[in-house]
Amino acid sequence: LLLIGGPFAWAIYSDKRRKRQYLPPTIKIAGNGIKRGLTAIEAAVLLEQPVDRILTMMLFSVVQKGAARVLTRDPLKIEVLDTEGKELRAYEKQFLEAMSKPRKREKRKDLQDVLVSLVRSVNKKVKGFSYRQTRAYYQSIIKKAWQQVEQADTPEVQMKALEEALPWTLLDEDFDDRAEKIFRTRPVYLPHWWSAYDPGTQGAARPRQTGHPTGGAVSASPRGGAHPSGLPTLPGGEFAASVVSGIQNFSSQIIGNLTDFTSGITQKTNPIPKSSSSSHHGGGSSGGHSCACACACACAGCACACAGGGR
Incomplete structure (x- = not known):
């Protein structure tokens, strides 16, 4: 559970941090x-x-x-x-x-x-x-x-x-x-x-001032x-x-x-860059990897990290 939860917790943290990075990359x-x-x-x-x-x-x-x-x-x-x-x-x-x-x-x-x-x-x-x-x-x-x-x-x-x-x-x-x-x-x-x-x-x-033309109490x-x-x-x-x-x-x-x-x-x-689809690479043999990536992205929006937009 720790091995599974660690990456997901980090992905959630990274997504939250990414949402607060409002400076555009061009700056x-x-x-x-x-x-x-x-x-x-x-x-x-x-x-x-x-x-x-x-x-x-x-x-x-x-x-x-x-x-x-x-x-x-x-x-x-x-x-x-x-x-x-x-x-x-x-x-x-x-x-x-x-x-x-x-x-x-x-x-x-x-x-x-x-x-x-x-x-x-x-x-x-x-x-x-x-x-x-x-x-x-x-x-x-x-x-x-x-x-x-x-x-x-x-x-x-x-x-x-x-x-x-x-x-x-x-x-x-x-x-x-x-x-x-x-x-x-x-x-x-x-x-x-x-x-x-x-x-x-x-x-x-x-x-x-109270009762005095100059100075006085507060x-x-x-x-x-x-x-x-x-x-x-x-x-x-x-x-x-x-x-x-x-x-x-x-x-x-x-x-x-x-x-x-x-x-x-x-x-x-500073919008998240759109990631290019890689589904046409690797065919069915990479299905497990694609599924894991899709799952992580769905849970924590880590598509930005995959595309290099999280930094």
Whole structure:
């Protein structure tokens, strides 16, 4: 049973992994030089980040630009605000249109279309450049972003550094552990727009004056607090948890099954190559082999592996 189950289990795993590989093969064709100038969201596609993380980054971006705000996180409800003069990118506008759809099925379908367009756009932008060198370049930016946040020595500088570096630090697979480690002994000074992303920190992120024309006290909040400078704060662990739970929340409430959702994108951006039939080779003597291959393909879609499309 182990001998039989092993190959089948591997085939199922490979099929699931293949469905999440949305980058088209043409993006990896050898080229020269580094493609600079990609946004953090475009770099996330190049690094083939999970799509729930990419969509959460889009949510961060439109909230930061003042084009939307989160009304509630559970259930996830988003209000689209005035987008005039907000300098939204094409994928951000498409994201807001998709999130405005009342039905979940329509929302999911439109979000898949947003990502298909984004993948194709990134593929076009990096065409002719070195895929390997460009990936390494943006991975180095992620490291520098963390250094920028870690080296900030005053509340004002840290808040500015965090606001600028946050989109890039989100590309780190170990974001929660890294953030908690950096902010273990100090609070996180939140950007002014943070309460529009996490309503639970509304009191902390919007300090108000009480009875004094300058300075003054900060309103109490169920989470977080404020530094004497007046800047809103949140414990490092809670900040990391807020970001990570936001990604998980978006995935569970909007996307659903991540593999199935991503598969709908992969089918358009990196479809499985059609395998050529080999039934006319070998005659009846190879019937047992053909049957085994057909069985495996039926169970786990391994035709892509047979055709070399699984890598």
